Ligand code: NA
């Protein structure tokens with residue numbers, strides 16, 4: 001149960017963000033058109049949720065091996081070279097979620113204090129932090145997928 | 161955050177490259193000002209300095225490039241005091257509605273001790289002002305229906321920048337301020353999502369509001385003088401004489417930009433008349449009266465800030 | 477130096493099958509490590525700001541509504557109706573695919589939204605009729621390029637705004653070129669269908685009874701564009717908000733009208749939207765950062781400058797720009813390219829006596845070809861990932877379409893009347 005919760009936390013957060021973006025946009029239309037009273041914060045909250053949707057959702061995509069790549073060339077190489085490529089691929093993906101998402105992402109979030117959204121004046125920390133959190137979740141699922149692929153020596157379907 | 165020095169070619173040894181960013185089109189007065197600045201500064205430095213200009217928000221939105229500057233990256237950006245309010249609240253008053261009667265009074269404020277103190281507070285936030293003498297323009301109101309008094313504005317949806325100063329100003333006028341990107345203004349007005357927009361004349365013409373709105377009210381609600389800023393950290397990496405050249409040529413370029421802006425204003429106004437736009441020169445008193453509430457609606461401002469600035473203006 | 481390293485790493489990483497989003501992000505990160513003007517944090521800032529765009533939100537909305545529509549039961553009713561009316565034509569479903577894009581273009585300003593909805597709605601049915609999946613996907617991708625050219629179009633508005641060109645004229649100018657492209661595609665589908673024997677059997681026209689029963693079933697779907705067009709035209713909502721309204725509409729139909737959607741279906745579609753949408757949007761975010769580096773390094777600017785130095789005639793200018801935009805379009809997201817290049821191209825036009833409105837339509841169409849080519853073709857990725865087409869299959873299937881698009885670009889370049897006829901008569 002606990003494990004299932006952890007495995008699906010990315011789907012959960014990203015789905016809530018999606019529902020939020022859609023609801024806010026619809027409610028804003030209603031308020032503006034029927035009550036002649038546009039919600040001033042609607043745009044910035046939807047955009048913030050949109051950022052969360054993408055960076056957390058990127059983990060949902062990783063979990064399902066859904067990130068698009070081009071395996072056309074690699075498949076035409078000898079198996080031994082394919083193995084090397086696969087290792088490099090793994091290193092690059094670790095570099096992206098480790099160095100870029102987790103390290104640079106938290107660095108950006110930590111200095112963002114005074115940068116605020118225009119009407120609610122919420123610090124950008126709350127937007128930027130989606131990146132390192134997404135990085136942690138991607139790291140979890142990517143590593144898990146790798147371990148799984150070692151455990152069952154089955155031929156792999158989609159590759160990374 | 162280190163100065164770029166082109167390596168390799170011996171000729172370029174020691175060339176200092178500075179990136180300059182703004183959100184306007186190259187043909188607009190600010191764009192021409194930047195080009196002039198580049199020309200003057202490069203000439204005066206005898207080839208030691210190169211300014212790379214990035215117009216049209218190519219390096220990012222105002223908030224993003226200001227953040228880049230504060231981080232210490234190589235960039236000087238054209239911004240606004242309304243925007244710097246996020247870092248030092250008192251700076252915002254310089255863009256409050258009907259603050260002064262003319263631009264010279266406004267520019268004069270930047271030479272006061274009060275402004276010097278403001279600059280110090282900005283420095284503490286990592287922000288360095290490079291130029292204070294740039295005039296952006298005077299904002300007017302363009303509407304689908306005739307507007308001659310604040311009463312005519314009652315409940316009208318007016319597009320404003322997503323910025324609390326303009327939102328509060330138009331709330332004070334009795335309108336319903338609607339923040340949206342400038343690029344959406346045209347279709348917004350065409351589709352009736354908004355009833356009007358406000359900006360300096362060249363920007364109103366640039367966003368093509370004249371195709372969809374037929375009434376221009378010369379509200380003069382805000383006179384805007386805008387700073388060029390960079391990060392303190394980056395400024396410290398530049399040699400003193402280079403900083404001096406950048407600042408001095410910046411003042412010259414700003415004078416040039418102001419002339420271009422004046423010419424442009426007249427040209428646009430003539431075009432509007434030729435296109436059959438109705439131009440309303442209205443009594444500003446009722447607008448000024450309503451605008452007064454803006455001066456007390458920022459709790460983050462220092463107590464008595466408006467009084468302080470008013471007395472500085474009167475002393476001039 | 478840093479730029480060269482970035483370009484090489486991008487190509488190598490994509491070549492060895494590192495997912496596209498990760499290839500772009502990694503190579504831009506490498507750029508920041510080697511360049512010393514800007515810090516690495518800026519990469520994250522550019523990705524986030526690439527997503528902070530209201531028009532971009534339409535993508536996820538139309539993806540969600542497309543996915544939801546499949547559970548409402550409306551898609552099958554609509555397709556059933558489309559089948560009834562196009563029955564006598566060879567390649568009927570292919571023709572429907574093109575026609576639907578023309579119809580949709582009056583509602584949508586974004587090709588990604590159109591492409592994602594139709595990949596979801598039409599490609600599975602085309603496959604059932606024996607069409608090749610890659611062909612169907614490439615047709616959907618290519619026909620979606622019609623959407624931003626026929627007004628309203630986000631690209632037209634951006635070009636008009638940045639280039640100080642009348643948006644009203646651009647809107648007028650886009651209509652005939654969009655229809656020209658549609659006709660070219662329909663002719664191609666006609667011959668393709670004949671050659672591959674797709675829906676070519678002699679079929680009787682539908683009876684009036686069949687027609688009206690189909691219409692009754694499809695009416696809620698046909699009503700939907702009217703709600704959207706009406707809503708946008710009467711200023712009730714913006715084009716992006718129309719996407720959110722589309723989601724609401726799908727929910728109302730699925731949960732209340734037809735009651736074919738269960739709570740489980742609803743949750744399933746939300747999660748599906750999230751994981752397919754996030755994959756695509758991450759590529760767009762990364763593409764924004766990549767485009768930013770090119771801009772900083774003034775790559776497009778330098779390329780543009782070298783053009784005017786070399787070219788003397790308008791015809792040569794159009795051909796050079798075509799080649800240039802084909803390359804730029806492959807790497808830089810369309811809206812980003814418009815922002816960067818419009819101010820550079822417009823001053824050149826006077827020299828060649830080209831009308832900016834005419835140029836704008838040519839510019840936007842040519843740039844959009846890059847959306848269906850690797851390495852960063854957004855439409856290619858959107859459609860392929862939704863329909864489950866391998867990128868290499870898509871590339872193979874898209875070659876004839878790319879040729880068609882280039883022909884359309886050349887027609888628009890050399891027959892200015894296609895663009896200028898409507899703006900001139902409505903002057
Ligand atoms: Na289509």
Ligand code: NA
Nearest residue numbers: 581623626628
């Ligand atoms: Na359209």
